[in-house]
Amino acid sequence: MSAFTEVLKTSPEYMTLEKAVKDRNLPVGVLGVSGVHKAHLVNSLCGNLDRRALVIMPDEAAATKFCEDLCTFGKNAFLYPARDFSFSSAENRSHEYEQRRINALTNILNGTADVVVCSAEAAVQRTIPPKDLKKHSLTIKRGEDIKLSDITSVLLSSGYTRADMVEGVGQFSVRGGILDLFSPDDQNPVRIEFWGDTVDTMAHFDITSQRRTDNVDKLTLMPSTEIVFSGNDELIKKITEFYDTVKGKGAKKAREMLQNDIDRLKNGVNLSSADKYLPLAYDENATVLSYADSLLLFVCESAGVKEKANAAIKLQNEDIKYLLEEGELCRGLDEFTMSFPELTREYEKKDTVFLDDFARGSFDVPVRDLITFTASTLPSWNGKLDVLLDDLSPLVQKDSAVVVMGGTEKAAKNLAEDLENEDIPALYFPLEPAEFPRGRVSVLPGALSGGFGYPHEKFYTFTYGRNAVASKKRKARSGFKKGQSLHSLDELKRGDYVVHSLHGIGVFDGINKLEVGKITKDYIKIKYAKGDVLYVPVTQLDLVSKYIGPHEDDGRTVKLNKIGGKDWEKTRNKVRAAVKDMADQLIALYSKR
Known part of the structure; x- marks a missing residue:
């Protein structure tokens, strides 16, 4: 037990709540708790009852904050983010959000996640079912016999991308008898060395230096995407079978779309719009709630969750309606979220606790008890000692x-x-x-x-x-020339230099809402040399990083790249060549050992 979980042990309200959870006298409603109180209650119940939990928040910002609070309380908490589905062949696709979702789902299955937190939108989105996530995983042990070619086949069918050198999650590379790969549920990539068909050694390694760190005895590879087929042949077969069932209004456009995808696959071209085939991939519909049968379910600010879930479903349906008209989707390939009534049925099935700040009428399902806590919210301390002393002095007593x-x-x-x-x-x-x-x-x-x-x-x-x-930590690191990946748009302000992985150095110029094909989305605006402008969907934030090279503050001018120019590609090739040389030298050294 920890000190924070012991705080409410003598509270009558908490004891009533804990008993309701123990006796499964649920659903139950809790009032009078703000955001940080909610996190503390989840931490206390999970710690004292040895339970794990899924938490649904109204939006992603609240979910992120809640997840961070749980981590501060000592819980191994994971954020399960919402994602944008890619239905159009014209869209560029980023797998970052899928990989973070798979990481959270994997940690639920493994029992290593104490709590998973998601937004209402993420909660209603379809995903890979638990049995299929297990089916498409592969465990490798040091000393076992397994062919390198068999592993690469599994990686390709599980959504991994083959590369000359592993630079990010979901990639793998092969050099002779050495396999490098980066699984979504791992913090660092792994290097596997083979002796014939035997796994000789496995170790994590640093992407930048290519040096091995800690040894690994057992490795479980999880899929890199949520939509997994055993290979292109299976996907072609599924699309062909579905093709024969398409009839009625819009069938001509739909069949043309399906045939185009079949032709691409037969020519060895991977589909950027494979999300549309989620309904064909699995025998059952699943969401993150499908992983929560043994978990406590906390619904925070239920009215907000309902509003945000319905808004996300409505927006998705509007997008689908347009794509049906354009022939990008068709009937049978048009269900990617659960409805709100389906979500409320999950509330009734699960061990559900509603956590609300104020009473706002009834909950979405009948509750068996309503518990009101007396809790206070205290202001964040700004770092000034005299201010803190004024707040502390009246509270520091013998019994407090x-x-x-x-x-x-x-x-x-x-x-x-x-x-x-x-x-x-x-x-x-x-x-x-x-x-x-x-x-x-x-x-x-x-x-x-x-x-x-x-x-x-x-x-x-x-x-x-x-x-x-966070600001102090960033300031302390500012002199250290290391790439800074972005995890949130809050890290950027207008005028910051940024680097797009494909187009190079530009200037961040804010967030813009743009309508493309009757679909409105948020885009990051980046200005480049000679007036060029690039709009990047916010769901592809992983393609953009903060610029940390020579700066005006150092008395040096930052040279902006031009979209379509060759300067950035030359820079990338130089860096790749240098790192590849280093990797080859290290691999040769390891081989001698």
Whole structure:
């Protein structure tokens, strides 16, 4: 047990809630809890009852914040993001969101995810069923006999891309008897060396230096995409069988589309619009909720979840209606989300707890009990000691427990010393203790989305603002010339230099809503040399990274690339050649060993 899970052990409201979950007297509704209180309740119930959970939030921003709070509380939490389906052959396709989704689903199956958090939109989207995710995975053990060609066949059929050198998730490369690959559920790529048909060694390696790090005894490869066929032959067969069933209005356009895809596949061309064939890939419809049969299900702000889910379903249906008219889709290839009534039926089947801030009428399904917590929200600390002292002084009493999340380890240590110097009894804990002492301030590293308290339990937590902590970390790293991948649009501001993997260095010029073929989406606007402009769908954020090379601040001019120019390709080729030479040298060295 940890100190945060012990906080509410004597709370009558919490004991009632815990008993309802234990006795499966569910669904149950909980009121009076804000975002960080919700995360604390999920952390407490999962910790005290040894349960895992799926949490549904209204939108992705709230889900991301909730996931970060759970990680701060010590939970192994994963975000299951929403994704854009690619139905048109004209669209470029990024697998980043699929790979993050597969990572979350895999960790549910493996039992390594304490909590998975998703938005309402992600919750209703169809995905690969659990039995098929297991079926298309492959476990490799050091010392076992398995042909390299068999592994590469599995990788290709599971959505991996063959490359000269592994540079990202979902790629693999082969050099002689050495296989490099990057599975979506792994933090780093793995290098496998064969002795004939025997797996001799396996180890993680660093993409930049190509040097091996820790050894691996067993590796499980998960699919790199959510739509998996055993190969192009199976996909051709499925499309051909479906082709014969297409009749009625729009059948001519639909058959032309299907035949074009069949021809592409027969010519060895992979489909960028394979998402449309999700209904043909599996025998059953599945969502992330299909993985949650043994999990607690928390629905946070149920009215917001309903609104966002219905909005996402409506937008998807409008897109599908247009694509049906254009012949890009057809009847039978038009269901990619569950309906909201289907979602509410899942609420009734699962061990569901509704967590709401305020009462807003009834919940989406009848609840067996309604529990109201008395909880307070505390402001984030801005880093000024005098402000914190004013907040702490009236609360530090013999029978109260006060916690301050101080940001970085160094800042938290210094804060504990500063409080002692101001005659505020304080203890620094590098890790969360088993129990928070009463009558003293417990200072921990880390940050939450906000401060929170339970007045009846005389427990209060203040936190240094998470944005301030992230800003300090970025500032401390600014002199280190390392590529900075983007995980959120919040990391960019207008005027920042960015690098697109295909087009090179440009200037970020904000987010624009554009309508393409009657479908409205958000696009990142990037300005290039000679007035060129590139619009990148926000779902392809993985193609864009922050520029970290020589800067005006260093007295050097940043040269923008031109779309379609050869300068960027030359730069990429030079870097690839240099890294390839390094990799070849290391591989030769490993072979001698």
